[in-house]
Amino acid sequence: MKTILGLIAAGAIALAGCSAHRPAAAAREEAAQGQGRGDLIAVEPLGSFDQAHLQQIASEFPGGIAVAGGAKLYRIVYWTRSQGRPTRASGLWSVPERGAAPKGTVMYLHGTQMTRASSPSLPDRVDGNEETAVFAGNGFEVVLPDYIGLGVSTCPQAYVIVAAQVDASIDLLRALRSARARLRRSGSPSLYLMGFSQGGQSVAGLHRALEREPLPGYRLHGSVGIAGPYDLHALMLRKISPAHASAANNAGYFAFIANAYSIYYGHPLDEMLTREYADAVPALFDGTKAPEQVVPALPTDARRLFRPQFLRAFEAGDDTWFARALDENQTYAWTPAAPFRIYYGEADTDVLPESARAFYDYAKPRGGNLSLHPLGAVDHWNSAALSYAPTLAWFEELSAAK
Structure with missing residues (x-):
């Protein structure tokens, strides 16, 4: 099972440009294929898991999930864009053992990951095996984007930057159509989305984007967001307040966001962070450091990361580039048409329960097709663990009704 450190750690890779260092022959082959x-x-191919192994994985989750069969795993490498430029990206694709056509495609958007080694399409993946067990083991094909900055991508990690994750996810769905054709596998137009933490925010953005501009070959049937920071700006204000700033993991979240946003939006890191941390943070979050290397180098109180004048302006609600960037990445102020289920733990200190309620309270009175599912007094990780069984049951129900 995923460890809490793997779920909450944060990382970005500050490289010049986003092009990978590849052999000349591979680069020529990719150029010939185009960069659309x-x-x-x-x-x-990444190997396969038999039914017994997948059942062992699924049995770690509450709810008595039964696995019907084995699955094969592949890495898909494809072209997407980052800040308007073509870039390589990758993701995990898990397919049921050959037999009937898949019931549909489940796209899972994962939570925060620190290192490239833990990307879903790599052998040391933190996310991917569980989704393969629960969904591919029960007749759905499954795809997980690695995200920009993970997998084969050499761009800086676009942490909680919705447009980058939505683009990579939509382009993975496009590439999936070609992958099916290449392997002569059948597919299904039925699409189901699930995301946890950072992935919950991204699932809301992806669901919104697909309703505004449907993707040919797919029909969205429903989405599940778990512990997502949908109201990102308000959440950051709550988490930096003196009452929450010393909570576990907060300094890591803020350091990661500051680093990612300074790169993506083109502002010097020392506009936000003190000189000490502006100098230290890029190396800490270079995509190779494990959580146990990063956490001791950050303050216990997240407020100590920031320049006092920046912190005052942020808390006062001043019109700064950072405040505008957070507003740009909100995913709560819209109304889903296809059903959207919001799951959250009432004892979550990583993404506070107010984020789930903000999404529901905005969208429901405006006719949004969404429902709120509190999971009791559970923390961040356990909110995810408790969501797999009901999500599988709901996707099965939607699949049977299509």
């Missing part, structure tokens, strides 16, 4: 959004570069 969703163009397929490669489908790489």
Whole structure:
């Protein structure tokens, strides 16, 4: 099972540009294939899991999840864009053992990951095996984008930057159509979304984008967001308040966001952070450091990361570039048409329960098709663990009704 450190750690890779260092022959082959959004570069086999192994994985979750069969795993490498420029990206694709056509496609958007080694499409993945067990083991094909900055991507990690994650996810769905054709596998137009933490925020953004501009070949049937920071700006204000600033993991979240946003939006890190931390943070979050290396280098109180004048302006609600960037990445102020389920733990100190309620309280009175599902007094990780069984049951129900 995923560890809490793996779920809450944060990382960005501050490299010049986003092009990978690849052999000349591979670069020529990719150039010949084109660099359009969703163009397929490669489908790489990653092995398979039999039914017994997947059942062992699924049994770690509450709810008595039964697994019907085994699955094969592949890495999809494809073209997407980052800040308007073509860039390589990757993701995990899990397919049921050959038999009937899949019931649909489940796209899972994962929570915060620190290192490239833990990307879903890599052997040391933190996310991917569980989703393969629960969903591919029960007849759905499953895809997990690695995100910009993880997997094969050499861009800085676009942490809680919705447009980058939505683009990578949509382009993975485009590439999936080509991957199916290459392997001569059948697919299904039925699409189901699930995301946890950072992925919950991204799922809301992806659901919104697909309703505004449907993707040919897919029909969205429903989404599940778990512990997502939908009201990102308000959440950051609550978490930096003296009452919450010393909570576990907060300094890591703020350091990661500051680093990612300074790169993505083009502002010097020392506009936000003190000189000490502006100098230290990029190396801490270079995509190779494990949580146990990062946490001791950050303050216990997240407020100590920031320049006092920046902190005063942020808390006062001044019109700064950072405040505008957080507003740009909100995913609560819209009304879903396809059903959206919001799951959250009432004892979550990583993403406070107010984020779930903000999404519901905005969208429901305006006719949004969404429902709120509190999971009791559970923390961040356990809110995810408790969501797999009901999500599988709901996706099965939606699949049977289509």
